[in-house]
Amino acid sequence: MSFTTLLSCDELAEHLNDQNWRVFDCRHQLSDVAYGEKSYAEGHLPGAFFLHLDRDLSGPMNGRNGRHPLPDAVLLANKLGASGVSRETQVVVYDDGDGMIAGRLWWLLRWFGHDRVALLDGGIRQWVKAGRPLTTDLPEPAATVFAVDMNLRDWVVRTEDVLANLDRNELCLVDARDPDRFRGENETLDPVGGHIPGARNRFFRDNLDAEGCFRLPAELRREFLGLLAGVEPAQAVMQCGSGVTACHNLLAMEIAGLQGAKLYAGSWSEWCADPARPVAC
Incomplete structure (x- = not known):
């Protein structure tokens, strides 16, 4: 079974140790660009990797292309592959901002043609509220190749x-x-x-x-x-x-x-x- 929109904390807990699942922490604050990494270091979902909105989920600004231009598809695909994401991987994304930032990664993966991606409904707040654990341990990735068809969806x-x-x-x-x-x-x-x-x-x-x-x-x-x-x-x-x-x-x-x-x-x-x-x- 693939999750393509949302999944609950209970559903994620059942699959947290699955080898072909990857979880990404996307916490970020526009007013404090170091907030996400700091929060991740203080505690994150077991096995979760961190991706930064500005560095990973956006491209360079030039003054004419907005505050968060779309990232280079190949660069992001390489980062995902380095974290063990392949075309068969179920990806889960979360933040602590009601999905405000994690939704960006959800959409980017689907833009790449990868539909096996879902947002953790309620994010890390619901996870903690349910009594689920956090960790400061860093995951050990098993790097693979995340292939991107450069004919991205016309979205x-x-x-x-x-x-x-x-x-x-x-x-x-x-x-x-x-x-x-x-x-x-x-x-x-x-x-x-x-x-x-x-x-x-x-x-x-x-x-x-x-x-x-x-x-x-x-x-x-x-x-x-x-x-x-x-x-x-x-x-x-x-x-x-x-x-x-x-x-x-x-x-x-x-x-x-x-x-x-x-x-x-x-x-x-x-x-x-x-x-x-x-x-x-």
Whole structure:
């Protein structure tokens, strides 16, 4: 059996020692880029490897491509292979931010064509709450080759496509940022406040219940269909500030059985880097 969206702490515990499973800790804070590694060193799930949002799950910034450009596929594939991930491996990802960062790795692996990847529902908080152990031991990888077909899935939308859509109105842009930032208020991460004209707002935390776990598929399906208002899921494009939390909405849509949406990887941070592009508030 493969897990492709979510799995529970109990399900992970049953497979924690399986040789063909790999777990990745993706904890990160935008305000403290050393936080994830420090937290990992203080305690992580047994067998978990660490991947850093900036170094591993993103590529270099050039001032025009947003705060978290997509990583080089070969470089990330090599890092995954060095941790023992092959095409047959079940991958599990987690963080302590309600899936905000781990969702990025979930999406990247699927973009690479690797569907055997799931997010630990509730993350490390639910793991600890359930009385499960943490460790400071570092895993010993059995390196292998994670082969990436360079014909990656056609799941990425470029700024040029979003700009052209202002006239064509063929795509439905969905912004995962909190409502304040969507309205251009309390912007602290990017130099310009507001949103892309025509975008709709779906705060990623609305996908979660009070415990930080994903809500029921039927609830997510109803809300996303209401948001899309007749637009086919395949015409939906998820975005956020830098292409990270947008993946949370993509995961929620997958849980809801709404496949085919794409990612505007550059998102707001790339869009607003050019003052010639229009801004709505």
